[in-house]
Amino acid sequence: MIEVIHPGLYSSIQDSGRFGQQFLGVPISGAMDQIAMHWANSLLNNPKDSAVLEMCFRGPKLLFHQSTAIALAGAHMNATLNGVKVQNLNAIEIKENDILEFGNASKGTRTYMAVAGGIQSPEILGSRSQFKGITTDSRLNKFKLIPFAKVSFVPKKGARLSIPKLDLKNFKITVYKGPDYDLLPFEAQNQLTKSVFTISPKNSRMAYFLEQKLIHEIPFLWTTPVLPGTVQCTPDGTLMILMRDAQTTGGYPRVLQVSDEGLNLLAQKSTRDSFQFHLRAV
């Protein structure tokens, strides 16, 4: 078990998501940055979508009741093990009563912690991803215990994963046309594909609202299915990118659809970060 001494700002257990229940209105959920989750798991020889801990902005303080191994990937969070700095992207040996503490995120927004054998919280409707109304807790809470599998994994000394560095300043999000893209006037299409957009403070696992508005006159739509990555535009022109915890249906025009890679990139972005959409044919 891992005891949560302090939960951090917003930490939750996530995996590849709860796929197959969307026809009942259940969001897909899952790790916001699926690639970082895969990296953390692969360092421990876990199946790549084993449940991990997702930490946002400021990470938790954790006490390990048993020995195991962990690996971190994604944003840097100044993690210390019993007060000694530990690095992302390598397997870290954990002993009974070790304390792992995280600080503030830099070089990204979300950090992932994999545990050897995977986190073993109850699987509900095919996933361990926490979501309000589905799992008992919707996020990590103080004093909770996180169960993990007992597997013997001895980290190899010096083994590290080297991965390409994320360019966080100048980045493009690959998108495809949404079903309503062609209903937009030429100027609005131009704005979407050529101008710079900024993420507003209203951003969460459900959706990122953008600062810039898009002028359009798309008429009323009947509520339709949507999915993570769908970019919707409200009548007043507000753009919102649906993220992993997005609702399954929506009534606003769907102007773009973010690619899988684009969604993983956006997971590491937050308030005031800017980016451009890069339109690609499917």
Add this chain to the structure above:
Amino acid sequence: MNKKLPFRFFTTHPRVVILEWDRKPDNTLLNQLIDFQKHILRRFKEVTQITQGYVSLMLFHNTEVHHIADYSKKLYLIFESLPTKAVKKGRLWQIPVCYDNSFALDLKALALKLNLSPEALVELHTSASYQVYFIGFLPGFLYLGGLPKVLEHPRKIKPSPHVPQGSVGIGGKQTGIYPFDSPGGWYVIGKTPYPLFEPQKKKPCFAQTGDSIQFVPISKSEFMELDRQKKNGSLKLKPS
């Protein structure tokens, strides 16, 4: 766009296709969409799930979709071969609702706006039968069609920050039940003790697309009794 095609076809993501009909939702289309989904899932093994809107379907594939012209043509042919008459009627669910003032926080206000007595409003709400068009928005939230025209009223200008689970509301042309505590802009006219979504169950939601719903008025003491049954796990709703 070719006008002769029965629906529009979009690949919005390498593994996702959206089909959209340029018409108003009605029972005929609803039955066709239900039928169509069964045929698609049987015929195309790469389609792992289909979600539904009022006049649209979203097809999820476990592999990238190629040969789009060929694929869309196959789908058109299947759709056009479907019978337009309803083959099978869905089940009917009678959902107990308590319209007592202690739960019906906006009943008086809405009745006043609609120029009805609260009793007449409840009478109208419980005499209609509602069609489940699809389930979406939140887990177990039923999109219902069939609200009597006299009960239509725009949503509240200022949404309530906290609407309790089980609340029954009216907003716009819709009526529905909040499956969880959530903010909401509908006028709350009652509450059901029946759980809309039970994640621990194999079938977490009792209703499915195409079923019908009726609201049956119950007293506050009946509500309390059913709520007690819910808490000890013995409350069960059966289709009639």
